[in-house]
Amino acid sequence: MQLTLGMEGMGKMDKxxxxxxxxxxxxxxxxxxxxxxxxxxxPLYNDMSDSFVFEAGYKRLAYTTDSxxxxxxxxxxxxxxxLAVCGTINDLVTAGAMPLFLSAxxxxxxxxxLEKLHIIxxxxxxxxxxTGVKIxxxxxxxxxxxxxxxxxxxxxxxxxxxxxxxxxxxxxxDEIIITGGIAEHGTSILLDRYDLGIQTQLKSDCAPxxxxxxxxYESLKHVKLMKDPTRGGVATALNEISTMQGLDIxxxxxxxxxxxxxxxICDILGIDPLYLACEGRMIIVAEKGCAxxxxxxxxxxxxxxxxxxxxxxxxxHYNMVYMKTIIGGKRIIPMLEGQMLPRIC
Amino acid sequence: MQLTLGMEGMGKMDKxxxxxxxxxxxxxxxxxxxxxxxxxxxPLYNDMSDSFVFEAGYKRLAYTTDSxxxxxxxxxxxxxxxLAVCGTINDLVTAGAMPLFLSAxxxxxxxxxLEKLHIIxxxxxxxxxxTGVKIxxxxxxxxxxxxxxxxxxxxxxxxxxxxxxxxxxxxxxDEIIITGGIAEHGTSILLDRYDLGIQTQLKSDCAPxxxxxxxxYESLKHVKLMKDPTRGGVATALNEISTMQGLDIxxxxxxxxxxxxxxxICDILGIDPLYLACEGRMIIVAEKGCAxxxxxxxxxxxxxxxxxxxxxxxxxHYNMVYMKTIIGGKRIIPMLEGQMLPRIC
Numbered sequence: 001m002q003l004t005l006g007m008e009g010m011g012k013m014d015k016x017x018x019x020x021x022x023x024x025x026x027x028x029x030x031x032x033x034x035x036x037x038x039x040x041x042x043p044l045y046n047d048m049s050d051s052f053v054f055e056a057g058y059k060r061l062a063y064t065t066d067s068x069x070x071x072x073x074x075x076x077x078x079x080x081x082x083l084a085v086c087g088t089i090n091d092l093v094t095a096g097a098m099p100l101f102l103s104a105x106x107x108x109x110x111x112x113x114l115e116k117l118h119i120i121x122x123x124x125x126x127x128x129x130x131t132g133v134k135i136x137x138x139x140x141x142x143x144x145x146x147x148x149x150x151x152x153x154x155x156x157x158x159x160x161x162x163x164x165x166x167x168x169x170x171x172x173x174d175e176i177i178i179t180g181g182i183a184e185h186g187t188s189i190l191l192d193r194y195d196l197g198i199q200t201q202l203k204s205d206c207a208p209x210x211x212x213x214x215x216x217y218e219s220l221k222h223v224k225l226m227k228d229p230t231r232g233g234v235a236t237a238l239n240e241i242s243t244m245q246g247l248d249i250x251x252x253x254x255x256x257x258x259x260x261x262x263x264x265i266c267d268i269l270g271i272d273p274l275y276l277a278c279e280g281r282m283i284i285v286a287e288k289g290c291a292x293x294x295x296x297x298x299x300x301x302x303x304x305x306x307x308x309x310x311x312x313x314x315x316x317h318y319n320m321v322y323m324k325t326i327i328g329g330k331r332i333i334p335m336l337e338g339q340m341l342p343r344i345c
Numbered sequence: 346m347q348l349t350l351g352m353e354g355m356g357k358m359d360k361x362x363x364x365x366x367x368x369x370x371x372x373x374x375x376x377x378x379x380x381x382x383x384x385x386x387x388p389l390y391n392d393m394s395d396s397f398v399f400e401a402g403y404k405r406l407a408y409t410t411d412s413x414x415x416x417x418x419x420x421x422x423x424x425x426x427x428l429a430v431c432g433t434i435n436d437l438v439t440a441g442a443m444p445l446f447l448s449a450x451x452x453x454x455x456x457x458x459l460e461k462l463h464i465i466x467x468x469x470x471x472x473x474x475x476t477g478v479k480i481x482x483x484x485x486x487x488x489x490x491x492x493x494x495x496x497x498x499x500x501x502x503x504x505x506x507x508x509x510x511x512x513x514x515x516x517x518x519d520e521i522i523i524t525g526g527i528a529e530h531g532t533s534i535l536l537d538r539y540d541l542g543i544q545t546q547l548k549s550d551c552a553p554x555x556x557x558x559x560x561x562y563e564s565l566k567h568v569k570l571m572k573d574p575t576r577g578g579v580a581t582a583l584n585e586i587s588t589m590q591g592l593d594i595x596x597x598x599x600x601x602x603x604x605x606x607x608x609x610i611c612d613i614l615g616i617d618p619l620y621l622a623c624e625g626r627m628i629i630v631a632e633k634g635c636a637x638x639x640x641x642x643x644x645x646x647x648x649x650x651x652x653x654x655x656x657x658x659x660x661x662h663y664n665m666v667y668m669k670t671i672i673g674g675k676r677i678i679p680m681l682e683g684q685m686l687p688r689i690c
Binding site: 022023024025026027028029050051052053054055056058059060061062063064065066067068069091092094095097101103104105106107136137138139141143144146147148149152154156158159161227228230231232236240335336337343 | 367368369370371372373374395396397398399400401403404405406407408409410411412413414436437439440442446448449450451452481482483484486488489491492493494497499501503504506572573575576577581585680681682688
């Protein structure tokens, strides 16, 4: 992948991160000015204050956080910076919220390449520009060589809540939509982590999903729940929903969008794509009878052309997820137990 | 220090953190339920949703973030958990805000002792109970053994802004208050990190400073700036203020509260306490002529009995910080350059 980027504006900075860059003194201020202000520069982010103050001109706000420790840091389709911004944006979307502001906390290993930090920060800035979300507060720590795996990023986010849905309204017959092909992020991480020598165009689905809030505005009243199937994949997300609602879920295997490359790679590795993470897909629960209308609007959005209705809620005593298989059978899809594929986000 | 804590309610959990505890599956949910819900349990934090939704019934909100990588994790007077909650609370206070909600993101090393995690989470919960602040959203990642130094914590926070001060109103003659003895956190970290064999009662000043917002309510109109002198200490904080305002600062050495133990230990080590972190002190800039009134109210608060007026702003061309020394001289206090004492927060 492409790691070069103009080093203009870096002045006399060394090309590796030093411990003193995280001490809060002059070096830290130079690092913040030369890297983070360069990309996150905004009139909002206009002084060296530790806190960002904003007018809360919205009735309800959503608030969330996520830490990102993905390995490798750079993967086909993205890097830890893009992931950190998309992940928190998408968590806000699950709350029916339009993302507004993000925080970004960096923990960087001494000796980490400054050029890589530029690329990561630029990716974060690119997603912000694309979505109108603003990084308004941040923090940088540097830890001794060997104390971390290059860089960890935490983002938190605030959004204004537009949806009024409530998962407790879910009833038997309500339908489940997935907005695109599953397991593309998890499979990409696998390929890049273990250098499997498989030639493929596949890349991570990592993307911000703000478009769903805008695009569904009219139909949000028919939506009862949104959940992004990240760690643990679609299987784990559906199990969580089923347990929370006290209902069974029936999934139709034939309807689940899985790219051929994902199928092939997972077959080789003996991994079930249902348990691999997506980072740019959403599970949407639509009211019985309205799922086609919601699906129609979803399919008009970027990144969501492959959206499908994949299953529905049914009455049941066990809060389980069942799969109607292509060959006509029925199998239980359990919660992920033990270790599947760690550090995918 | 005391590391024991009842292990009740931990059921069949192993006593070490496993990689699968961070995979987002059943193990992660057990960890969250058995540790984090136990201490952060609140009606607000009532479902497995990734986002917390609240009514924004306040005109202006402040938003901040900080990552904590302190070494050692447990030190005299606190631990990384207490520090993570106090640090973000105090950053909100610097914005004139009453802290309301926190997020907490944990990055934990495989093999980390579960008992230590309980102690850390309990410390966080204790500060929350003491201050009325609520941890409302969180995230847990586990990284392979050797990928991190035990545990890193990121907190972000939201507060309602009560103060209307603006640092750009600062003028020559305005006075500078410090709310207590300096460098007690940094010195404590030094003692515990290097096991210097020095017998002392000294402990970190790590504490939440919400009391300042409540206690100063009437006099907040006379306050032009608050800043917590953490990394880089009082010297760095004053230099930042001086640069930002385009004014010189004159500090009176005799007035700076430094405990005898801090003086003695810093003398032995050849370190200037002006550059060592506080984690429970605040620098407050009060309007010329009103500093005594502000000081009077500050001294009535817990943790602030040793508050003093330590200096004032003066006209100048160099945006520098000068110290009037006890023996009658005058010396420049520069910004921290290079590495002083890393990983103190």
